[in-house]
Amino acid sequence: MEKKKIGVYVCHCGGNISDYVDVEKVRQAIEDEGGVMLAKTTMFACSDSNQKEMVDDIKNNDLNGVVVASCSPKLHLTTFGNVSERAGLNKYNYVHANIREQDSWAHSDDKPGATEKAILLVRAAIAKARLTESLEPNKIVAQKAVAIIGGGVAGMKAAIELSNMDCPVYIIEKEFFIGGRVSQWGAMFTTNETGKEVVTRLYNDMIKRANVTVFTGAEVVTNVGSIGDFKLKVKITPRYVKEKCDRGKLQQAIDACPVEVPDEFNFKITNRKAIYHNFPSEYPQAAVIDMNNCTRCGKCEPICDNIDFSQKEEILDIHVGSVLMATGFDPYTPHDGEFGYNEIGNVVTLPQFKRMIELSGKKLRYKGKNVKNIAYIYCVGSRQEEGGNTYCSRYCCTSAIHASLLVKKKFPDVYNYHFNRGIRTYGKQESLYYDSSAQGDIYLQAYEDALPVVSWNGSKTIVKINDILTGGREMEVEADLVVLVTGMVPRADNSVGTLFKLPKGRDKFFNEIHMKLRPVETFIDGVTISGACQGPKNIMESVNSALSAATKSYSYVSKGELETEPIVAVVNPDSCAWCNACSEACPFDAISMTKDGTKSIAMINNSVCKGCGMCLPVCPTDALELIAYSNNEIESMIDALAHD
Amino acid sequence: MAGINPKFGEALKEYGGINFNACYNCGNCTAVCSLSTPEDSFPREMVRLSVLGLEDDLKSSLKPWLCYYCGECTTHCPQTANPGELMMSLRRWLTSQYDWTGLSGLLYKSLTLSIIAFVLTAIGVIVFAAYESFNLETIIHFGHYFEMIAIGAVFTFILLPNILRMWWFVILKPKIQVSFSTYVKSIGELIVHMFTQKRSLGCDDNQVRWFEHLILVFGYLALLFTTVFLDWFSSQNLFIIILGYVESVVVFVVTFDFMSSRIKKKKAINKFSQPSDWFFVIWLFLMGLTAFIVRAFIDLNILETNLWMYLVHLIVLVQWAVIIVPFGKWTHFLYRSFAMYFDKLQKIGA
Numbered sequence: 001m002e003k004k005k006i007g008v009y010v011c012h013c014g015g016n017i018s019d020y021v022d023v024e025k026v027r028q029a030i031e032d033e034g035g036v037m038l039a040k041t042t043m044f045a046c047s048d049s050n051q052k053e054m055v056d057d058i059k060n061n062d063l064n065g066v067v068v069a070s071c072s073p074k075l076h077l078t079t080f081g082n083v084s085e086r087a088g089l090n091k092y093n094y095v096h097a098n099i100r101e102q103d104s105w106a107h108s109d110d111k112p113g114a115t116e117k118a119i120l121l122v123r124a125a126i127a128k129a130r131l132t133e134s135l136e137p138n139k140i141v142a143q144k145a146v147a148i149i150g151g152g153v154a155g156m157k158a159a160i161e162l163s164n165m166d167c168p169v170y171i172i173e174k175e176f177f178i179g180g181r182v183s184q185w186g187a188m189f190t191t192n193e194t195g196k197e198v199v200t201r202l203y204n205d206m207i208k209r210a211n212v213t214v215f216t217g218a219e220v221v222t223n224v225g226s227i228g229d230f231k232l233k234v235k236i237t238p239r240y241v242k243e244k245c246d247r248g249k250l251q252q253a254i255d256a257c258p259v260e261v262p263d264e265f266n267f268k269i270t271n272r273k274a275i276y277h278n279f280p281s282e283y284p285q286a287a288v289i290d291m292n293n294c295t296r297c298g299k300c301e302p303i304c305d306n307i308d309f310s311q312k313e314e315i316l317d318i319h320v321g322s323v324l325m326a327t328g329f330d331p332y333t334p335h336d337g338e339f340g341y342n343e344i345g346n347v348v349t350l351p352q353f354k355r356m357i358e359l360s361g362k363k364l365r366y367k368g369k370n371v372k373n374i375a376y377i378y379c380v381g382s383r384q385e386e387g388g389n390t391y392c393s394r395y396c397c398t399s400a401i402h403a404s405l406l407v408k409k410k411f412p413d414v415y416n417y418h419f420n421r422g423i424r425t426y427g428k429q430e431s432l433y434y435d436s437s438a439q440g441d442i443y444l445q446a447y448e449d450a451l452p453v454v455s456w457n458g459s460k461t462i463v464k465i466n467d468i469l470t471g472g473r474e475m476e477v478e479a480d481l482v483v484l485v486t487g488m489v490p491r492a493d494n495s496v497g498t499l500f501k502l503p504k505g506r507d508k509f510f511n512e513i514h515m516k517l518r519p520v521e522t523f524i525d526g527v528t529i530s531g532a533c534q535g536p537k538n539i540m541e542s543v544n545s546a547l548s549a550a551t552k553s554y555s556y557v558s559k560g561e562l563e564t565e566p567i568v569a570v571v572n573p574d575s576c577a578w579c580n581a582c583s584e585a586c587p588f589d590a591i592s593m594t595k596d597g598t599k600s601i602a603m604i605n606n607s608v609c610k611g612c613g614m615c616l617p618v619c620p621t622d623a624l625e626l627i628a629y630s631n632n633e634i635e636s637m638i639d640a641l642a643h644d
Numbered sequence: 645m646a647g648i649n650p651k652f653g654e655a656l657k658e659y660g661g662i663n664f665n666a667c668y669n670c671g672n673c674t675a676v677c678s679l680s681t682p683e684d685s686f687p688r689e690m691v692r693l694s695v696l697g698l699e700d701d702l703k704s705s706l707k708p709w710l711c712y713y714c715g716e717c718t719t720h721c722p723q724t725a726n727p728g729e730l731m732m733s734l735r736r737w738l739t740s741q742y743d744w745t746g747l748s749g750l751l752y753k754s755l756t757l758s759i760i761a762f763v764l765t766a767i768g769v770i771v772f773a774a775y776e777s778f779n780l781e782t783i784i785h786f787g788h789y790f791e792m793i794a795i796g797a798v799f800t801f802i803l804l805p806n807i808l809r810m811w812w813f814v815i816l817k818p819k820i821q822v823s824f825s826t827y828v829k830s831i832g833e834l835i836v837h838m839f840t841q842k843r844s845l846g847c848d849d850n851q852v853r854w855f856e857h858l859i860l861v862f863g864y865l866a867l868l869f870t871t872v873f874l875d876w877f878s879s880q881n882l883f884i885i886i887l888g889y890v891e892s893v894v895v896f897v898v899t900f901d902f903m904s905s906r907i908k909k910k911k912a913i914n915k916f917s918q919p920s921d922w923f924f925v926i927w928l929f930l931m932g933l934t935a936f937i938v939r940a941f942i943d944l945n946i947l948e949t950n951l952w953m954y955l956v957h958l959i960v961l962v963q964w965a966v967i968i969v970p971f972g973k974w975t976h977f978l979y980r981s982f983a984m985y986f987d988k989l990q991k992i993g994a
Contacts (some may be wrong), residue, residue: 437723442650442667442696470693
């Protein structure tokens with residue numbers, strides 16, 4: 001190794017450091033350390049002028065190691081790494097010493113002690129700088145294609161965006177129809193467009209693109225590989241009905257089907273046959289036989305030639321560089337007895353109510369009775385202190401209010417009573433709250449400790465509340481229909497999340513790396529999340545996140561090659577005896593077994609390893625090292641710190 | 645336990661309530677109101693009771709009368725829910741509730757009915773004049789008698805029973821215990837508020853409006869006294885004649901100013917005018933003006949040849965006495981002052 005020539009800069013940070021640490025004393029203490037070629041103090045190390053001075057120093061003195069003693073590396077490690085690069089020095093030769101958060105701020109009551117500690121911290125950094133080596137990023141091949149799991153609005157919007165960037169896309173939709181939850185809604189806030197219109201528009205735009213492939217009735221069953229190189233196996237369940245089909249005959253076949261099951265599309269307020277389609281503009285425009293419920297009676301077969309029971313399940317191989325999750329949400333299902341649900345006859349959920357408005361004719365009727373007084377109970381399944389869903393589902397206040405506007409418009413003689421816990425119609429949606437109040441809807445409010453009570457008095461459903469807007473007085477409404485304004489919960493079927501080992505938050509939705517700064521990336525490299533699978537979102541928010549996830553996914557695959565951090569674990573094949581302890585400790589599944597001749601040893605997947613170091617301490621034979629944090633480097637730092 | 649009645653809100657709109665349903669209960673109105681106190685907090689509470697349609701609570705409340713409508717609440721309402729106008733509409737509604745005949749309510753709600761009532765009264769006067777062969781002396785004679793009879797009859801058969809009903813709603817029905825001596829001791833409250841409206845001085849920057857209102861009240865009452873008891877139109881006494889002129893000028897000048905404010909709509913209080921508000925100021929203005937002209941015609945000795953002028957005055961007078969005083973906005977003169985009296989009783993009783 002060539003002799004190290006190290007430059008050291010001790011920062012005043014205005015007075016943040018120098019008020020407690022005698023920086024000049026620190027400089028003097030370390031200027032004669034081995035390898036130190038120049039040692040300076042500076043008022044602000046991060047200032048432009050100092051950065052320029054550092055570049056000049058590195059160039060003029062041919063420095064091959066740099067230490068800045070300043071604030072936390074979270075703030076400026078990258079800054080000074082870049083300064084080194086600008087001067088032509090590989091950034092891994094830069095070492096950061098934190099003498100602010102870990103010293104001057106923490107020991108403001110002990111100035112001589114703080115100065116002593118600063119000296120030791122800088123010496124440790126210098127010790128490491130003596131041993132640093134130049135490193136280059138690991139390069140891996142990235143397959144230029146993205147798999148999108150879920151064909152709702154988020155998935156379709158992401159597909160269109162990726163297609164625009166000339167990136168091949170596979171949409172893998174578990175249902176037999178595209179559109180997800182949005183296809184189930186009628187007119188929606190705040191544009192009053194229907195879900196069907198939105199889905200139709202997106203579908204028509206998406207399906208004409210040569211580089212977008214859509215699979216319905218499709219599920220990812222296995223995933224091998226990692227960022228840049230995901231190899232998926234996708235199971236395609238057959239529809240048993242050919243796509244080109246005579247609609248008239250199909251209808252006769254549907255009429256002939258003797259099986260009736262609750263229709264999930266209408267949230268079980270209606271029934272459908274085992275052979276079905278959802279609505280006339282559904283996509284793809286082909287019916288389906290639901291084999292879980294079909295009795296194979298064969299009555300449909302002679303009516304319609306296009307029914308084909310010979311279709312077989314298929315398994316497709318798909319190779320992509322990134323996976324974009326857009327699996328959406330489930331509406332919260334109240335438990336039996338929650339505000340009378342499943343116990344009192346006229347209690348429904350908001351999604352059911354929205355389907356009712358859509359499906360009803362001239363009169364709003366439920367179970368054969370006219371509906372006049374509608375009580376909406378808010379925050380059902382959201383903002384719970386007990387019950388686990390502590391979060392706000394964001395869309396429900398606005399959606400319920402929008403439904404109340406729709407229902408009043410369609411049936412002017414209804415009265416809406418909103419039993420809420422504070423209305424959250426944020427942003428532009430606030431105008432809907434105004435419209436609803438102005439049309440005469442009545443808002444009653446309670447705290448969580450005294451929620452409204454729904455009861456049946458033998459002839460009527462009564463909703464009672466101690467209304468905090470009327471001084472806590474008890475109010476009651478005789479409701480013909482109680483609508484539980486249910487929030488969003490994660491999909492009950494999380495198999496795809498498990499398959500990709502996606503981390504989940506306390507709310508059980510998929511978790512991003514950083515809520516604000518890395519909102520669509522996950523800890524599984526190459527897998528991005530968008531839409532309501534990440535947490536409750538309205539359509540606008542889902543589309544926003546879909547576009548950003550599309551961009552992020554594209555950034556992984558666009559160059560055909562990916563660079564990853566060189567700071568990863570390495571295995572010493574001589575001392576490794578493959579005990580599996582490292583593999584178990586690895587949170588990222590980056591370690592697998594391989595053969596070195598006849599001997600089994602651990603192998604690190606560089607594209608998955610994050611350099612976290614979890615495997616190092618568990619190795620009984622000390623066969624693992626972390627690049628840039630080698631035993632040698634760490635021990636030399638400890639020696640410097642411990643030396644007095 | 646209170647049942648909610650959203651239909652009440654719809655009904656209240658017929659009394660002039662505007663958009664109060666839009667209230668989201670922020671309470672800004674109550675915060676800016678300079679008359680609202682922790683014990684008597686309004687207008688938000690009144691808006692809330694109106695939205696929910698809790699009629700019994702509203703009927704037993706005096707708070708609508710405790711508001712003197714400066715309009716600050718309406719100016720500061722972020723929802724344009726118009727709390728000031730809501731309080732105004734509640735006063736109209738309460739007036740209709742106090743009125744045992746139910747006519748107040750009908751006239752407040754229907755402009756057509758009001759116009760029919762005015763037209764029928766006018767026809768009645770003309771028919772009466774024709775019956776008397778348009779003899780000026782007899783008509784003036786009867787006109788003078790009519791005034792005295794009308795005052796007595798309206799008070800006895802309409803206003804007194806209505807005040808008693810108000811008393812029932814706010815004191816007796818809620819079972820507030822008030823001793824006889826309290827009734828007597830608090831009577832001063834009634835007199836002071838009836839003749840000074842001093843509570844309205846509590847509204848911000850209200851001195852001018854208060855003063856205008858004060859001289860209008862005194863001008864009107866004095867004009868009534870001068871014509872009825874000093875028989876202004878027949879008097880030869882120079883002092884009485886001049887007094888009558890001054891009083892009638894005060895009445896029509898002040899009401900002219902009130903009318904022009906309602907047309908200009910510069911302040912929140914003047915932005916919304918119901919027909920009943922217009923009838924009140926216009927007829928008061930016409931009363932002052934026609935009385936002034938009639939007396940001027942007498943002094944110029946041209947009334948004999950211009951009998952129509954007296955007929956116009958008589959028509960205005962009769963309409964005022966049989967429509968506006970018993971069933972129209974005139975009653976606020978009584979209900980406001982009695983409300984202050986009953987409020988005192990309620991507070992002592994509680």
